[in-house]
Amino acid sequence: MAAKPFREPLLQRQVDANLQRARSMFAFGGLLLTTLLGGCGDATKPTTNGAPTTTLDIDTVIHCGSLIDGLADTPVLQQSVAIRAGRIVSVMPTSKLSSHNADATVVDLSDMTCLPGLINTHVHFDGNPEDSMDYSVYATRTAAETLQLVLDNAETTLLTGFTTVRHVGAWFPDAVYEARALIERGDAAGPRIQTAGPYLTIPGGGGDLTFPEIPPEDIPPESQQGIASTPEEFAARAEAAFAAGADFLKVIASGAVFSVGTDPGAPEMTQADIEAVVAVARRYGKKVTAHVHSDQSGKDAILAGVDSLEHASLLEDNTIALAAERGVAFSMDVYNGTYTDTIGREQGYPEVFLQRNTDTTEAQRIVFEKAYQAGVTLLYGTDAAVLPHNMGGWQFATMIEHGMTPMDAIRSATSVAADHMDLAHDVGAIAPGRLADIIAVQGDPLMRPKTLRDIPVVLKAGVIVKNAD
Structure with a gap:
C-alpha cells in the first residue's frame, strides 16, 4: 500500500x-x-x-x-x-x-x-494492537509507511493529553528517531519523546521480530539492531544505540506475552548481560529499564543496577522489597490485560497470547498493590501498542481500584514520571x-x-x- x-x-x-x-x-x-x-x-x-x-x-x-x-x-x-x-x-x-x-x-x-x-512511560509508536493478529505487516510496511504510523500514533497520543512519553524499545528505532526530530523541530504534532532505540534482546527472545508469519529472509534488518548473545555483544549494541540517538536503554530480561517461542516466566538475559548494558549507560549518564515478567529476571535486573522494571508481573515479595530498597521504579501496565482479554479475544488474537495474558494480568495487579504498599516508585505506563494509542487515560481507574490514591495515580503520570525521566526542570507540574x-x-x-x-x-x-x- x-x-x-x-x-x-x-x-x-x-x-x-x-x-x-x-x-x-x-x-x-x-x-x-x-x-x-x-x-x-x-x-x-x-x-x-x-x-x-x-x-x-x-x-x-x-x-x-x-x-x-x-x-x-x-x-x-x-x-x-x-x-x-x-x-x-x-x-x-x-x-x-x-x-x-x-x-x-x-x-x-x-x-x-x-x-x-500527562506522561506515559511505556509506549511503542511503531505498532498497533491489531498487528498481533498478523505480524507479517512488519515485513511488508515500507520505511515511509512505518514513519507515518509512528507520527500518527504520536499525534493521537498528544491529543489524548500525553505531552511527554518514554518510548521503551522499537523494532523500527530509526523511524522513532526521525519522528522525534520532526516533532522537536515543530514539523509534526506529538509529545516529547525519550526513546530507548532498539530492544536489547537475545536471538529469538521477547524483543526479536521472529514470528511464523515472517520468513527469516524477510525479517527487516532495522529490527535486528539490538540482538546479542554475550555481555560483550550487549555492550556493543548498547554503545551503538547511544551513537544512533537513544536517550536510555531497554533490555528484554525475560520472555514476553506477545511473542513466539518465549515464556514470560523464564529469564532470557543473564545478570552479567544486563550489567554490561548498565555499565555502558552509566558512562553516558543514562538510565536502563528492563522488560521483566519472571521473578528471577526481576531480581537479576535489580542486582545488575537497572533504574526501572517494565511489567513486573510475577515478582515475589522479597524482590519487591529489594526494588524498594534499591530505588528501582516499576512501570506497570495494569489495565491492558482487560483490553486484550475482551477486544483481543473478539478480534481473534492467537490463543497463546491470550493464555499468557490470563497468566499475568491478575498476578501483575497483585504485585502492583504490594509494590505500592512497599513504597516502590510507580510510573504511569500503559504499553501503548498492546493498548490502543487513544486509550492512554484508561489506566488511572484501574490503578485506583487496586489501592493507589487518586492523587498518587495522577502524580505517577506527572511529577513522579518527570522526576524519573530527569525532566522535572521542564515538565510534570x-x-x-x-x-x-x-x-x-x-x-x-x-x-x-x-x-x-x-x-x-x-x-x-x-x-x-x-x-x-
Whole structure:
C-alpha cells in the first residue's frame, strides 16, 4: 500500500515569542480567547481595598476553576497560570491578577479542572494492537509507511493529553528517531519523546521480530539492531544505540506475552548481560529499564543496577522489597490485560497470547498493590501498542481500584514520571519555570478518574493543540 502523505501538523513551530504575543483576539474552537486592558511589565499594585494584585508582562494567561499542579496533595480553586515564551512564569489566585499587557491571550477554563500534561512511560509508536493478529505487516510496511504510523500514533497520543512519553524499545528505532526530530523541530504534532532505540534482546527472545508469519529472509534488518548473545555483544549494541540517538536503554530480561517461542516466566538475559548494558549507560549518564515478567529476571535486573522494571508481573515479595530498597521504579501496565482479554479475544488474537495474558494480568495487579504498599516508585505506563494509542487515560481507574490514591495515580503520570525521566526542570507540574504543558477536563478527576479518558483541552509549551469544546 502507498504511504500516506504527511498531514499539516496541529502544533506549529513558534519562531519567536513575539509571534504568539501578536495575537490580539481570536477564537479557537469555542474557547474564549480575549485580550484584557492592563499595564506592561511585572509589577504589584494595590486595589481599592488595599489587597495587593499583580500586573504581568506575558503571552498567555489561563484561568482554571480548579488546579491540580502535580505536586501538592490537594487541588486549589480559582487559579491563574501566566505563560511567557512557552513557560510558566507564575501561578496565583485569579483574584490576585488584576491586569497584564494588552496583547496577552486569555484562555478561560474557569469551569474546568487544569492538570499538568500527562506522561506515559511505556509506549511503542511503531505498532498497533491489531498487528498481533498478523505480524507479517512488519515485513511488508515500507520505511515511509512505518514513519507515518509512528507520527500518527504520536499525534493521537498528544491529543489524548500525553505531552511527554518514554518510548521503551522499537523494532523500527530509526523511524522513532526521525519522528522525534520532526516533532522537536515543530514539523509534526506529538509529545516529547525519550526513546530507548532498539530492544536489547537475545536471538529469538521477547524483543526479536521472529514470528511464523515472517520468513527469516524477510525479517527487516532495522529490527535486528539490538540482538546479542554475550555481555560483550550487549555492550556493543548498547554503545551503538547511544551513537544512533537513544536517550536510555531497554533490555528484554525475560520472555514476553506477545511473542513466539518465549515464556514470560523464564529469564532470557543473564545478570552479567544486563550489567554490561548498565555499565555502558552509566558512562553516558543514562538510565536502563528492563522488560521483566519472571521473578528471577526481576531480581537479576535489580542486582545488575537497572533504574526501572517494565511489567513486573510475577515478582515475589522479597524482590519487591529489594526494588524498594534499591530505588528501582516499576512501570506497570495494569489495565491492558482487560483490553486484550475482551477486544483481543473478539478480534481473534492467537490463543497463546491470550493464555499468557490470563497468566499475568491478575498476578501483575497483585504485585502492583504490594509494590505500592512497599513504597516502590510507580510510573504511569500503559504499553501503548498492546493498548490502543487513544486509550492512554484508561489506566488511572484501574490503578485506583487496586489501592493507589487518586492523587498518587495522577502524580505517577506527572511529577513522579518527570522526576524519573530527569525532566522535572521542564515538565510534570504546573509550576513557575516549567513548560506550559497543561490539560483540562470537566469535573473532578479525583472523584471521577474516568474523566481522564477523554481530555478536551490540551496545551503543549503554551500552545493550544486541542480544544474539543
